[in-house]
Each structure stands twice: as structure tokens, then as C-alpha cells.
Amino acid sequence: QVEVVESGGGLVQAGDSLRLSCTASGRAANGRTFENFDMGWFRQAPGKEREFVAGIKWSDGSIYYADSVKGRFTISRDNAKNTVYLLMNSLEPEDTAVYFCAADYSCGNLYEYDYWGQGTQVTVSS
Numbered sequence: 001q002v003e004v005v006e007s008g009g010g011l012v013q014a015g016d017s018l019r020l021s022c023t024a025s026g027r028a029a030n031g032r033t034f035e036n037f038d039m040g041w042f043r044q045a046p047g048k049e050r051e052f053v054a055g056i057k058w059s060d061g062s063i064y065y066a067d068s069v070k071g072r073f074t075i076s077r078d079n080a081k082n083t084v085y086l087l088m089n090s091l092e093p094e095d096t097a098v099y100f101c102a103a104d105y106s107c108g109n110l111y112e113y114d115y116w117g118q119g120t121q122v123t124v125s126s
Contacts, residue, residue, distance in 0.1 A: 002026040002037075002115040006101045009120030012091055020086040020120060022101030028114065030105060034082040038104040040113055041075060041086045043097035043122075050100065054086060055110045064110055069095075091124045098122075 008020040020041070024034050040055040054075040055064045063075055074087040084101065098121050102113030 002028055002103055002105075004101050004103050004115050004117035006099065006117045006120040009099060009122045011123045011125065014092055014124055014126050016091050016124070017087065017089045018091060018122060020088070020099055020101075020122070022084045022086075022117060023082050024084070024101075024103040024115065025082055028105040032105040034103070035079040036105065038108075038110075038113075039075075039077060039084040040102045040104070040110065041084075042100045042102060043095075044100070044119075045094075045097040048097075052111055053099070056084065088122070091122075093124045093126045096122060096124050 003026050004024045006022045012018055027033055036058050038057050041053040042050050043053050044050040053066050056075050056077055072090045077084045098119040100119045101117045103115040104113040106114055
């Protein structure tokens with residue numbers, strides 16, 4: 001089983017930066033571990049559906065971003081630490097949401113993941 005745990009959320013002011021971390025430990029049903037997981041970040045604001053924020057592929061390191069965060073957020077991974085990061089710069093009140101990390105070993109696309117964390121709250125005040 002794989003456990004996904006996010007950390008690093010908090011309350012910041014508009015324009016500030018914040019770095020979220022996510023560890024994915026354990027072994028998937030097919031035997032894969034973190035270095036073979038696609039990893040993604042999603043967020044859900046109050047009253048809204050969960051939306052894709054950023055994703056990073058394990059195979060070639062390809063990175064993808066939602067248009068709303070492109071140029072401000074950076075996703076990266078450290079396989080030695082089983083950790084994926086989301087560096088968020090120039091934060092805006094509209095970025096306020098619960099941020100979820102997800103790990104995928106079987107779905108193979110940006111929007112479907114096998115394992116999810118519990119989420120970490122990010123609040124950006126104006």
C-alpha cells in the first residue's frame with residue numbers, strides 16, 4: 001500500500017511564496033515505488049470542484065501546469081527522498097484552497113491517480 005502525505009500549507013499574504021511537500025511511501029500493487037510514480041498536485045477551493053494544478057511524469061520528467069498557475073508555480077521531485085514539491089510564488093487570494101497530492105502507478109494520464117493524500121490548507125490573504 002502507498003501512503004501519501006502533504007505538508008507545508010499555511011496562511012500567507014498575497015505576493016508571498018510557499019513550498020508544499022508530499023511524500024509517497026510504500027509499494028503499489030504492481031510492486032512500483034515512488035521513483036516509478038507519476039505525481040500530481042490538485043486543489044479544491046470552497047464551493048468548487050477539485051482541479052488539476054501540476055503534474056510530473058516519472059518516465060521522462062515531463063512537467064505540466066494548469067494555465068492559472070503557469071509561470072508562478074514549480075513542481076519538482078526528489079526520488080531519493082520519495083518527495084515531490086510544489087513551489088508557489090506570487091500567491092494570490094484565488095490560490096486559496098486545500099491542496100492535494102496524488103500518486104499514480106497505473107492510470108497513465110494527468111488527471112487520474114491511484115493514491116491521494118489528505119490535503120493541506122493554503123490560505124492567501126489580500
